[in-house]
Amino acid sequence: MTLYGYYRSSAAYRMRIALNLKGLEYRQVSIHLRDGAQFAEDFGRINPQHQVPTLETDGGDLLVQSPAIFEWLEETYPEPSLLPADPLGRQRVRAMAAVPGCDIHPIGNLRVLQYLQKELGQDQEAVTTWARHWIELGFAGLERM
Structure with a gap:
């Protein structure tokens, strides 16, 4: 398998954790997001959303979107499981995983932050203040779960 990611991408980081917990061998290809490598035509054929992570299976299928x-991964390589055995425990893990994936990560996403600066004219301090507010709210809720 090949994982297309970037060391600063929390979504790609979560994918590396899952692959390693399952003990799966994979090759990493770094897509340098700060340099805009995700917008290259070649990478657009790998991931039409121009985002990481993308997992290429040994059969050549391209999988996108970390959830x-x-x-x-769980269905193809069930052991060791990433989820508890009981339904309530599984729901709790899924809910906790949704917080960073849905509420925290999008706010700190490089393309969102760059849009605030380039398209909406916000300076770095305003962007940082905005992102910090929403990220702190997300983590506060996660810590209470």
């Missing part, structure tokens, strides 16, 4: 990749 969907997690499910594929």
Whole structure:
């Protein structure tokens, strides 16, 4: 398998954790997000959203969106499981995983922050203050779960 990611991408980081917990061998290809490598035509054929992570299976299938990749990993390589055995425990893990994936990560996403600066004219201090507010709210909720 090949994981296309970037060391600063929290979504790619979560994918590396899952692959390593399952003991799966994979090759890493770094897509330098700060340099805009995700917008290259070649990478657009790998991931039409121009985002990381993307997992290329040994069969050549290209899997995108970390929650969907997690499910594929769990269904394809069930042991060791990333989820508890009981339904309530599984729900709790999924809910906790949704907080960074849905509430925290999008706010700190490089393309969102760059849009605030380039398209909306916000300076770095305003962007940092905005992001910090929403990220802190997300983590505060996660810590209470």
